[in-house]
Amino acid sequence: MLLIISVIFIFPLTLTYSLFSDIQGVSNQQKIEYITQLLTIIAIFFGGLAVSINAYFTSKLSLGIDQSVLTKHLHGVLGWDKNIGMGINDKQQNLEEFAPERFSKAIEQLGNEKIETRFAAIYALERIAKDSPKDHWTIMEILAAFIRENAPVKHENEDEAESEELLKLPTDIQTALTVIGRRDSQNDPINQKLDLRNTDLSGADLMDANLSKAILIGANLQWVNLIRVNLSEADLSEANLCGSILYEANLQKAILPEANLQGVVLRKANLAQAILYDANLEGATLYDANLEGATLYDANLEGAILCDANLCGVNFEGSNLQEANLIGSNLQRAKLIGANLESVLLSTANLQEANLQEANLYEAKLQEANLTGTNLLEAFLQKANLSGANLSKSEHLESEQIELAIGDRTTILPENLEVPKHWR
Numbered sequence: 001m002l003l004i005i006s007v008i009f010i011f012p013l014t015l016t017y018s019l020f021s022d023i024q025g026v027s028n029q030q031k032i033e034y035i036t037q038l039l040t041i042i043a044i045f046f047g048g049l050a051v052s053i054n055a056y057f058t059s060k061l062s063l064g065i066d067q068s069v070l071t072k073h074l075h076g077v078l079g080w081d082k083n084i085g086m087g088i089n090d091k092q093q094n095l096e097e098f099a100p101e102r103f104s105k106a107i108e109q110l111g112n113e114k115i116e117t118r119f120a121a122i123y124a125l126e127r128i129a130k131d132s133p134k135d136h137w138t139i140m141e142i143l144a145a146f147i148r149e150n151a152p153v154k155h156e157n158e159d160e161a162e163s164e165e166l167l168k169l170p171t172d173i174q175t176a177l178t179v180i181g182r183r184d185s186q187n188d189p190i191n192q193k194l195d196l197r198n199t200d201l202s203g204a205d206l207m208d209a210n211l212s213k214a215i216l217i218g219a220n221l222q223w224v225n226l227i228r229v230n231l232s233e234a235d236l237s238e239a240n241l242c243g244s245i246l247y248e249a250n251l252q253k254a255i256l257p258e259a260n261l262q263g264v265v266l267r268k269a270n271l272a273q274a275i276l277y278d279a280n281l282e283g284a285t286l287y288d289a290n291l292e293g294a295t296l297y298d299a300n301l302e303g304a305i306l307c308d309a310n311l312c313g314v315n316f317e318g319s320n321l322q323e324a325n326l327i328g329s330n331l332q333r334a335k336l337i338g339a340n341l342e343s344v345l346l347s348t349a350n351l352q353e354a355n356l357q358e359a360n361l362y363e364a365k366l367q368e369a370n371l372t373g374t375n376l377l378e379a380f381l382q383k384a385n386l387s388g389a390n391l392s393k394s395e396h397l398e399s400e401q402i403e404l405a406i407g408d409r410t411t412i413l414p415e416n417l418e419v420p421k422h423w424r
Contacts, residue, residue, distance in 0.1 A: 136187040181209025381405040
């Protein structure tokens, strides 16, 4: 390439010299100047050409080197990713292989006298349950058994001072409950339930815990933080939840017969289709709660707050709702046969098609309530305030019942009944 460029460069020099040497009438000095200028132009041209050729081949060589280096790096990255994948698989395999050894050691530590050791053992079991799904349910059952063994319900004949002293839940019991409550329930076997019956969990923190379908029969859950807890389909028969906070808790289809819910906070809780017969809900707060289709016959709801609650289709037969607050609640198609509604607040409540047969509505506040199509057969309405209430199409309503009630010109009565003379 250099030889070709040299020949090309020398050829125009020779040609230029020949041309200028044959020109007549031009002095030698002028010829030299012309030849010098022309050679300068030729030199610049070929110099630029040489630089361009050099840059081209240099960039081509550099690109080849870069591609080679990039290829090496790419092979390295792919090999690294492959090693990582193999490492993860090996790690998972190693965890499963060593799970029995870790499991045995954790179980041994769970029975240690020192609470710190038991505390560490519980977390070790939680880690094993995550690393080895096949051991998940076994570990949950072991933790539940640990709670049953170390936190049993105290008998009534035990010393009261001792009961007060044990009101604070031990750290290891709380830790075990926390681990159970945050477990991955997708690994739970079908038709298997956590057994925490007859346990004393008073004062525990179970916020956001998942205790769905758990067996808590006869458990002591006094003053427990159960905010947003999942107790759907759980069995809480005869459980004591006095003073507990169940704000936005999920108790759908929960079983709570004869449970003590005195003074509990169930605001915005979901109790749809829950079974609460013979339950004690005295003074309970169920503001804006959902009890659609729930069973509360013979339940005690004296003084309970049920404002704006969804009580559609609820069975209140024989229940005590004396002085309860049901303002703005939806009692559509509710069954209140023989219920005690003395001095109950039902203003603006929807009682459409509800069954109030033989219900005691003495001094009940029914202002602006919707009683359209309600069954009022032998309902006791003495001193019941029906101002603004809509009783059109009410069934089995007699004039004698209206005479005992309090109403005015805003009360809408069935067409077959006349407004009593003593009404304003």
